[in-house]
Amino acid sequence: xxxxxxxHVAVGGEEIIKGLDLxxxxxxxxAVMGPNGSGKSTLGYALAGRDGxxxxxxxxxxxxxxxxDLEVEERATAGLFLALQYPVEIPGxxxxxxxxxxxxxxxxxxxEEEVDSMGFLKTVREHLKALNMDEALLKRAxxxxxxxxxxxxxxxxxxxxxxxxLAILDETDSGLDIDALKLVAEGVNRLRDENRSFIVITHxxxxxEYLVPDRVHVLSDGRIAESGDRSLAHRLEREGYAFLDTAEx
Amino acid sequence: xxxTQQQVEDLIQSRYKAGFYTDIESDTIPAGLNEEVIAMISAxxxxxxxxxxxxxxxxxxxxxxxxxxxxxxxLPPIDFQKIHYFSSPKQKxxxxxxxxxxxxxxxxxxxxxxxxxxxxxxxxxxVDAVFDSVSVGTTFQKELEEAxxxxxxxxxxxxxxxxxxxxxxxxxxxxxxxxxACLNSAVxxxxxxxxxxxxxxCPMELxxxxxxxxxxxxxxxxxxxxxxxxxxxxxxxxCTAPMRDENQLHAAVVELVAREKAxxxxxxxxxxxxxxxxxKGGIYNFVxxxxxxxxxxxxxxxxxxxxxxxxxxxxxxxxxxGDRSAGEFYSVALTHNxxxxxxxxxxxxxxxxxxxxxISKGISAGKSSNSYRGLVRMAKKADSARNYTxxxxxxxxxxxxxxxxxxxxxxxxxxxxxxxxxxSRIGEDQLxxxxxxxxxxxxxxxxxxxxxxxxVFKELPMEFAVEAKALLEISLxxxxx
Numbered sequence: 001x002x003x004x005x006x007x008h009v010a011v012g013g014e015e016i017i018k019g020l021d022l023x024x025x026x027x028x029x030x031a032v033m034g035p036n037g038s039g040k041s042t043l044g045y046a047l048a049g050r051d052g053x054x055x056x057x058x059x060x061x062x063x064x065x066x067x068x069d070l071e072v073e074e075r076a077t078a079g080l081f082l083a084l085q086y087p088v089e090i091p092g093x094x095x096x097x098x099x100x101x102x103x104x105x106x107x108x109x110x111x112e113e114e115v116d117s118m119g120f121l122k123t124v125r126e127h128l129k130a131l132n133m134d135e136a137l138l139k140r141a142x143x144x145x146x147x148x149x150x151x152x153x154x155x156x157x158x159x160x161x162x163x164x165x166l167a168i169l170d171e172t173d174s175g176l177d178i179d180a181l182k183l184v185a186e187g188v189n190r191l192r193d194e195n196r197s198f199i200v201i202t203h204x205x206x207x208x209e210y211l212v213p214d215r216v217h218v219l220s221d222g223r224i225a226e227s228g229d230r231s232l233a234h235r236l237e238r239e240g241y242a243f244l245d246t247a248e249x
Numbered sequence: 250x251x252x253t254q255q256q257v258e259d260l261i262q263s264r265y266k267a268g269f270y271t272d273i274e275s276d277t278i279p280a281g282l283n284e285e286v287i288a289m290i291s292a293x294x295x296x297x298x299x300x301x302x303x304x305x306x307x308x309x310x311x312x313x314x315x316x317x318x319x320x321x322x323x324l325p326p327i328d329f330q331k332i333h334y335f336s337s338p339k340q341k342x343x344x345x346x347x348x349x350x351x352x353x354x355x356x357x358x359x360x361x362x363x364x365x366x367x368x369x370x371x372x373x374x375x376v377d378a379v380f381d382s383v384s385v386g387t388t389f390q391k392e393l394e395e396a397x398x399x400x401x402x403x404x405x406x407x408x409x410x411x412x413x414x415x416x417x418x419x420x421x422x423x424x425x426x427x428x429x430a431c432l433n434s435a436v437x438x439x440x441x442x443x444x445x446x447x448x449x450x451c452p453m454e455l456x457x458x459x460x461x462x463x464x465x466x467x468x469x470x471x472x473x474x475x476x477x478x479x480x481x482x483x484x485x486x487x488c489t490a491p492m493r494d495e496n497q498l499h500a501a502v503v504e505l506v507a508r509e510k511a512x513x514x515x516x517x518x519x520x521x522x523x524x525x526x527x528x529k530g531g532i533y534n535f536v537x538x539x540x541x542x543x544x545x546x547x548x549x550x551x552x553x554x555x556x557x558x559x560x561x562x563x564x565x566x567x568x569x570x571g572d573r574s575a576g577e578f579y580s581v582a583l584t585h586n587x588x589x590x591x592x593x594x595x596x597x598x599x600x601x602x603x604x605x606x607x608i609s610k611g612i613s614a615g616k617s618s619n620s621y622r623g624l625v626r627m628a629k630k631a632d633s634a635r636n637y638t639x640x641x642x643x644x645x646x647x648x649x650x651x652x653x654x655x656x657x658x659x660x661x662x663x664x665x666x667x668x669x670x671x672x673s674r675i676g677e678d679q680l681x682x683x684x685x686x687x688x689x690x691x692x693x694x695x696x697x698x699x700x701x702x703x704x705v706f707k708e709l710p711m712e713f714a715v716e717a718k719a720l721l722e723i724s725l726x727x728x729x730x
Contacts, residue, residue: 048685051677072684081685088682092700101696102686109687141700158686 001026001197002067002166007058009039009046009222015056016042018222024166027194031208031233032201034219035241040201041085043219044170048082049075063165076102077109079165083155083172090142095154096124098142099161106162127160130190131183148175156187167191168199173207185210205237281330284308287435290334294404297411300418307424307434314428320562320591321620321652327533332498334436334469396452398482399444403471406442413444417475421504421541421568429500429562430537433469437502440470445480445511454710456485470501476511478544483514485713499532499558505540507547509571513540514550516709517565518717520724521557523588531559531588538565539595542574542603550577551594552708554717556724559588564622566595569603569634576605579705581717583698583724584617584649593623593654598631598664607638610702613649614725620652627664635665642672643701645694645725695722 002024009017016039024030034040046053047060049072060067063079070078090098104114121138128135131153143151152172159167169188173181188198188211200211208216208230216233218226220241226232235243279286287308291301316327393400399410406414424434445451476482486503499521507513515538524531534557540549551565567576578594596605605625613619625636642651653670675697683693698721699706706714 048681050681050685071689072681073687073689076685076687084682084685088676088678090679090682090697090700092703093696098683098686098696101692102683102688105689105692106687162686 001028001063002199003059003061004047005059007043007046007060008056009042010054010056011042011052016222017046019058020219020223022217022224024197024199026197027192028214029192029198029200029211031211031213031216031230032199032219033203033216033233033236034225038219039222040219041170044082044168044199044201047075047168048072048080073105074109076162076164077106081159081162081164081167083152083159083167083169085170085172085174087143087146087151087155089144089146091144093142094138095140095142096121096138099124099158102158103161124157124161127157127187130160131156131187133157149177149180152176153180153184153187156184160187160191163191163196165195166197166199168201170201171203172200173202173204181207182210205233208233280333282308282332282334282436286334290436290438294407296407299415300407303419303424304435307431308436310425311428311431311435314431316428317562320622321618321654322560322562322589322591324533324560327498329432332468334438392452397446397449398451398455399442400455401442403437403440403442403473406473410442410444413475414442414473417473417504417506418471419504421506421539422502422537427537429535430502433471433500433502433537437469437471440472440501441474441484441486442472443474443482443484445474445476445482447477448479449477450480451482454483454485468499468501472501472503473506474504474513474515475506476508476513476547478509478511480508481512483710484516485710486515486517498535500535501537503536503538503565505538505549507540507542507544507549507574509544510546511544512548512550514552515540515565516713517551517553517555518709518713518720519553519555519557519561520720522559523557523586523724524559526586532557534558534561534563536563538563539568540566540576541568542571542576542600545571545573545600547571547574548577549575550579550708552577552579552705553581554702554705554709554720555580555582555590555592556585556720558590561588561590561592563592564594564624566597567605568597568599569605569631570599571603572600573602573604574600575603577708578605578607578609578623579708580608581610581612581702581705581721582619582621583612583721584614584619585724586615586617588615588617590618591620591622593621595624595626596636597624597626597628598634598636599628601630601632601634603631603634605634605636607636607640608704609638609640610705611640611642611651612645612698612701612721613642613651614645616648618650618652620654622654622656624656624658625666625668626657627659627661627666629660631661631664633663633665634661636667638666638668639704640668640670641701642670643698644672644674645698691722691726694725698725 004020004022007017007020008015032040042053046055055068065078067075100120107114125135133153143154146154155172172184176184185207213230216228216230217224284305287304291304422430424431443455474484505513505515521532521534542549549567555561565578569576576596582590582592584590594607607623609621611619611621621640627634640653644651651672655668657666659666679697680693683696699718706717709717
């Protein structure tokens with residue numbers, strides 16, 4: 001599904017990712033952990049193609065295509081989804097309208113018919129309900145006046161509607177209370193199947209209690225310092241990231 | 250000087266000989282502005298003596314005036330002697346079919362969803378008489394007549410309803426009002442006239458769109474709308490298609506009169522030619538629009554979406570004379586490339602418990618300059634009058650400018666005035682967010698701008714709102730990236 005080789009990413013001239021290799025197969029869920037400033041969010045933005053995140057070396061193959069050749073919206077249409085750590089507010093733009101515009105833009109780019117609005121609303125309402133979100137949020141402006149938890153859950157609603165092939169969740173768990181965390185995890189688990197992959201960027205092990213990763217990677221100073229199964233997450237929880245220094249030494 | 254005068258005289262004579270009223274191809278008055286030209290316009294329209302006198306009074310007053318320079322506009326001097334004050338395009342100079350029309354223009358029509366039979370008309374195609382005679386306008390004319398509504402061109406109103414015209418013309422915008430209104434009073438060519446009788450709710454939205462001669466009304470339109478007590482009307486002006494116009498100056502006057510409990514809603518979507526990417530060409534749009542809530546509980550609402558013109562100078566205003574009368578102004582003004590807009594409103598509170606609301610949204614892109622200029626005046630007798638003003642600016646890119654000039658004058662201590670203003674830039678984070686969900690950059694900008702304008706768009710009649718949105722999208726093409 002995703003094959004990253006020797007990725008180097010610079011932000012504002014400073015190299016943040018320094019030769020990262022990562023392969024995520026179809027249907028797999030990988031967790032990326034690591035201390036602050038290790039390049040976790042940068043990895044997410046670089047894969048999504050955000051301006052200012054300059055790939056200086058390496059290659060990224062996504063679902064058979066060269067991801068780095070694609071514009072941001074083309075990556076989305078190709079099936080890549082990034083749930084932002086800080087979802088952005090768009091004043092005056094109705095949440096439901098935004099979602100439908102995004103979905104239709106992707107469908108149009110793929111040469112598919114636009115969605116029928118009644119059917120669309122029905123689906124969105126189901127996703128909202130599953131995430132215990134108020135339907136009124138559909139009529140509000142995108143993320144405007146949403147609580148932190150509502151914003152994060154709204155990202156999961158978007159993901160559920162857009163049905164990506166690869167979803168990157170950038171600290172979607174941060175700032176969530178335990179109930180909201182469970183809802184988000186359930187939302188992700190509902191979407192898991194053999195054709196859909198996930199990269200879950202997180203600081204904490206607790207989300208992984210619910211998500212059960214196939215692989216756990218520890219990012220340190222722009223490289224994968226350690227990879228393993230979910231027991232690695234437990235070790236991090238116990239020992240912190242300090243062991244990375246000893247591992248390197 | 251006298252030689253030129255003589256030439257004009259000669260021209261007038263020769264024109265007369267050629268048969269002014271029958272020969273469509275010679276339907277142009279030579280360039281220049283003087284009493285003869287005004288007399289000619291008036292004669293051409295077979296106007297009554299009093300109207301010619303009124304025009305001449307305006308002209309004499311205009312000669313004593315100098316153009317306004319207080320607006321934040323870089324306005325090159327206008328040579329008023331080089332302008333044609335009356336000009337209908339010659340049939341044979343027009344494109345003979347849609348095939349001859351600039352394909353870019355047709356593409357725009359397509360995007361706007363303008364019906365096919367309207368496209369020809371808007372593009373100025375010389376459509377044949379049969380086509381003309383089955384105009385939508387005439388179909389509706391009957392229904393309007395039954396309701397007692399008068400909706401016709403200004404020239405027709407002068408012929409058929411001279412008393413109404415005489416009573417109300419200049420009663421809201423006197424010819425002495427300002428430089429451009431004064432010029433308009435002297436030389437206005439045509440426009441619209443609407444009369445809604447007492448207690449009548451106009452059975453449909455009135456629109457210049459439906460009027461067959463809307464295309465040729467020229468650069469000096471005069472519109473007069475009269476709503477008798479309890480009457481209601483919603484009027485839509487302009488068309489959403491780009492009107493290419495070789496002439497530079499557009500100075501219209503719009504007067505609205507709302508009597509007791511009458512409601513007038515006036516919506517404009519303006520897309521005059523804004524000039525090219527380098528700021529060459531385009532319309533100078535100097536318009537005086539004013540509504541008079543002449544009696545108690547009257548209500549006047551202006552909604553405008555302005556994307557066109559090289560220079561816009563326009564302040565649709567409300568005079569809140571009657572007690573409890575209300576004025577509203579909802580505006581979206583978009584400037585791009587080298588466009589300049591100085592626009593806003595005036596709310597003049599004279600009566601008790603009058604209220605006004607101003608929602609202004611300015612969007613600047615390219616190298617354009619976009620200014621809001623608004624006056625809220627509370628007169629001595631305007632007890633408990635209140636105003637709410639919200640003035641937001643959105644910047645796209647780094648080379649444009651947005652300015653806000655609020656003027657507040659209150660002579661009554663019980664009056665309440667609120668003013669809020671914000672300026673923001675379309676954020677890289679917003680664009681990225683939209684794009685990461687699959688929208689391309691232009692769609693993303695359009696979506697963000699649409700959200701920014703929401704409060705104004707919701708005031709527009711449904712169909713117009715859709716077109717206004719499409720228009721903004723087209724106007725913003727290439728604004729980013």
